[in-house]
Amino acid sequence: MVLHPDTSIGTVYVGARDHLFQLDGLDGLRLEQEERTGPVDDSKDCLPPVTQANCPHARRTSNHNKLLLVDPAAMELITCGNVHQGTCQKRSLKSVREVLFSTERPVDTQYVAANDPDVSTVGLVVGPRNGRGAVLYVGRGYTSSHPPISTRHLAQKPIFSYEETAKLAVAGRLSEYDHHFVASFARREHAYFLFYRRDIKTMSREYRTFAARVCLDDTSYYSYVEVPLVCRSASPPERNYNLLQAAQVGQGGGREGEALLGVFATRVSSPNGPPVGSALCVYPLDELDRRIDSTRDLCYTQDGRVDGGGAPVAYIQYDVKSS
Numbered sequence: 001m002v003l004h005p006d007t008s009i010g011t012v013y014v015g016a017r018d019h020l021f022q023l024d025g026l027d028g029l030r031l032e033q034e035e036r037t038g039p040v041d042d043s044k045d046c047l048p049p050v051t052q053a054n055c056p057h058a059r060r061t062s063n064h065n066k067l068l069l070v071d072p073a074a075m076e077l078i079t080c081g082n083v084h085q086g087t088c089q090k091r092s093l094k095s096v097r098e099v100l101f102s103t104e105r106p107v108d109t110q111y112v113a114a115n116d117p118d119v120s121t122v123g124l125v126v127g128p129r130n131g132r133g134a135v136l137y138v139g140r141g142y143t144s145s146h147p148p149i150s151t152r153h154l155a156q157k158p159i160f161s162y163e164e165t166a167k168l169a170v171a172g173r174l175s176e177y178d179h180h181f182v183a184s185f186a187r188r189e190h191a192y193f194l195f196y197r198r199d200i201k202t203m204s205r206e207y208r209t210f211a212a213r214v215c216l217d218d219t220s221y222y223s224y225v226e227v228p229l230v231c232r233s234a235s236p237p238e239r240n241y242n243l244l245q246a247a248q249v250g251q252g253g254g255r256e257g258e259a260l261l262g263v264f265a266t267r268v269s270s271p272n273g274p275p276v277g278s279a280l281c282v283y284p285l286d287e288l289d290r291r292i293d294s295t296r297d298l299c300y301t302q303d304g305r306v307d308g309g310g311a312p313v314a315y316i317q318y319d320v321k322s323s
Helices: 285-301
Strands: 011-016 019-024 030-036 040-042 059-061 065-071 076-081 088-092 099-102 121-126 135-140 149-153 180-187 190-198 207-215 225-228 243-251 258-265 278-284
Touching: 011 065, 065 121, 076 121, 121 180, 121 190, 135 180, 135 190, 180 243, 190 243, 207 243, 207 258, 207 285, 225 285, 258 285, 278 285
Parallel strands: none
Antiparallel strands: 011 019, 019 030, 040 059, 065 076, 076 088, 088 099, 121 135, 135 149, 180 190, 190 207, 207 225, 243 258, 258 278
């Protein structure tokens, strides 16, 4: 769900399975418009445009809305579903039925959302700023070799592509990390992503939650840093809540200022019931920034070691070519 940037208009947009809804937020959420976005002929094995000729095994497939975002500068609604390899459209804020842009023959760098309804995708619109047009930041879970985090064009061609922008380049073993994105947001000069993934540098290879940050003006992701978010019970027996389920930026109370509020679970829900337990943990964002700054400085100046000695406490997680 997203809101029209002009609060006096009050329109509410809702993305669902096979539907987009436009509601009047000033009149009791009265339904103004409805647009069907599926089912459509599709297959994960076929590249769009999907036709009977190039994809004879295509089947009617539900379109799960994966991204629903507002570009306030262009006054456009961005919608991305899982069908047709996760491609996106720009729509009018006045009418969800009016498609302003849709790539007719998209290439792989324009596949934005995860093409699986069970694989998470998050995003945020930033800009325009510092002479650059508005861009779309996207975090998506693993479905193929697409980068887990990328920056995509919104104001210049090719639209929705990460060509000539930036991406988190993970060389090999991407599937082993199995990123599951929960939320993303912008604050001051940075974009943040919250996710859990496997920590493949430990023997247990358990899932852990991380907060990642990158500078908004960094077109190469040199500033990219991720740090673990730990959520533990305060009283014994100590329990580790390692899987982030939902997150929101709000006020932490007292002198903490802005804070990140996260709901964590002890394990992924099973078909037999909910997780064993859950917890709410609060992280002051200024403190989170200080921890990220410290991690970055250790990597760039001390080879990841405190005082230049001992085992590294900060390291390069992903297999990358650059040193």
